[in-house]
Amino acid sequence: MFSEISGELPDVLSDFTPGSAYADRDRWNAVPQAVRDVVVRDAEATFARAWPLITASDYREYTQSGNRSRFEALYFTRRRMLNDLVLGELVEAGGRFLPKIVDGIFLIAEESGWQLPAHNAYGRGGPRLPLPDTSQPVIDLFAAETAALLATIVALLGDALDGISPEVAARVKREIEARILTPYLGRHFWWMGSGEERMNNWTAWITQNVLLTAFSLKTDQPTRRAVVEKALGSLDAFLKDYAEDGACEEGVLYYRHAALCLNGALTVLDRVAPGLFDGIWRQPKIRNMAEYIAHMHVAGRHYFNFADSSAVVEPCSAREYLFGKSVGSEMLATFAAADRAAAESPHLSGEWNLWYRVQELLIGHTIPAAELQPASGRDVFYPGIGLFVARDGQFSLAVKAGNNGEGHNHNDVGSVTLYKNGRPFLIDVGVETYTAKTFSPRRYEIWTMQSAYHNLPTFEGVMQSAGEAFGARDVDVEFGDSEARISLDISGAYPPEADVRSYRRMVCLQRGRYVEIVDTYEGDKPAVLSLMTCVAPTVAPGRIDLADLGSIAVDGAGSIEIDEIEVDDSRLRAAWPEKLYRLRLPFAGKLLRLRIV
Secondary structure, rough: HHHHHHHHHOOOOOOOOOOOOOOHHHHHHHOOHHHHHHHHHHHHHHHOOOOOOHHHHHHHHHHHHHHHHHHHHHHHHHHHHHHHHHHHHHHHHHOOOHHHHHHHHOOOOOOOOOOOOOOOOOOOOOOOOOOEEEEOOOHHHHHHHHHHHOOOOOOOHHHHHHHOOOOHHHHHHHHHHHHHHHHHHHHOHHOOOOOOOOOOHHHHHHHHHHHHHHHHHHOOOOHHHHHHHHHEEEEEEEEHOOOOOOOOOOHHHHHHHOHHHHHHHHHHHHHHHHOHHHHHHHHHHHHHHHHHHHEHHHHHHEOOOOOOOEHHHHHHOOOHHHHHHHHHHHHHHHHHHHHHOOOOOOOOOOOOOOOHHHHHHHHHHHHHOOOOOOOOOOEEEEEOOOOOEEEEOOOOEEOOOEEEEOOOOOOOOOEEEEEEEEEEEEEEEEOOEHHHHHHOOOOOHHHHHHHHHHEEEEEEEEOOOOOOEEEEEEEEEEEOOEEEEEEEEEEOOOHHHHHHHHEEEEEEEEOOEEEEEEEEEEEOOOOOEEEEOOOOOOEEEEEEEEOOOOEEEOOOOOOOOHHHHHOHHHHHHHOOOOEEEEEEEEEEEEEEEEEEE
């Protein structure tokens, strides 16, 4: 799709300006005053703070203890501070933030490595080195993000920075050439794509930021052409691992780093070679990728989640709206407009990608007001990942088929997620704060990754196994006016020691009435079904009550037990209360029926 365009590139590739320059006061003065006031207050608060110190010991902590969050807090704080100061200066144009902006630029320029310690390796899954080698830079997600941040600053504040010293922009360009452009063009990193190797969000995310960097700076035409040609190959490698239905196997959280970054890359490419990429935006697959996030929405900040995605996701921004417009999806544009309008902080105060925030400030206030439409009419099945979604205005139901070899996999084949009136009923817990263990061979020792915590059965302690070979079979889906139904055999997701010959799960939404789950199995070991909820349950014979939320009629179970799970991880607490609950329902025979009202 992309590589075919290489031969049609124009002789001269234009500059890309990621927003409006400092001197364009009409554009910056058009930002609503209330938003401008918030941006300046954030910049003033940042101006009064000291820059975080980052030592070699901080970098080494990851390889010593597996903790990645403490270093990352220092690293990202520096970049958010710089981001806030730049936006304050762009909005106010008084010059008072410029000296501290220069301090931030030089602090980041003097870091030994821009790659995170967790990514400090020269091969996919290779050993993480304790310290960065300045002679062999690693281009990871955040090295590319850092380059894009600095290039955006120079593109927008260039004249003002030159007024302090031309060395500011010159230093940025030297560092980016050494750390990003030279290794990008001279080496192969796994995320660039090669042969049949599977790509993930890294490919689109990094490629977008390399393109943004190369074209925001005053690079020469041979460099620009070489960057574009390599980027086009990477984007094709990224797209090959998406089915035509456009579903993101890594979950809705990674949509913004995958499909939405693809749109960012296309935006840069379209600006530097006008009209050449129009046909790609019109491809049905790209439109399907764009609309995925709207189909995953439940209510408020809640989305259907699986893999390493949280159930609670930040609001949409101008980026989603622009993607909808680019692919001609009024549904997505309207959804994004309404979702961002409901946000408390529409200028993306927690974001440190400067381009995203500039887009929000300059474009956000021009987005027409929209009212969030109920998602009750949007049933969908994504065969590429086996994801079934059905709704009726009261219940929002998702069932995950697929296999356990997908990106950011949790062993969750056949798991059910259910909301009632927008409130979580049966939940996918999500993932804890990332550590070294999260992406190691010990990943499935973490409880949130295990099928026993995913509304699935266990057979005398035997849970599902990881890998593409462990998946659903005989998946059948029906959508009708009165009901929506999925049936699948999940026995193939379990290893031989589970001794389960078949496990047929049927999940049915009887619209306007109830949800029914019927599990039948053939096997030699007793089965125990786990159900996860964030509401304290009470159990009576044949019945489970979830306070004022609803109840589950149970037929075919023995004595039900309840486990309380204390939640003290900050990432989980962003979505859930301090306690979660696991109900364990032993099969009395070979059939278990749940009716949820």
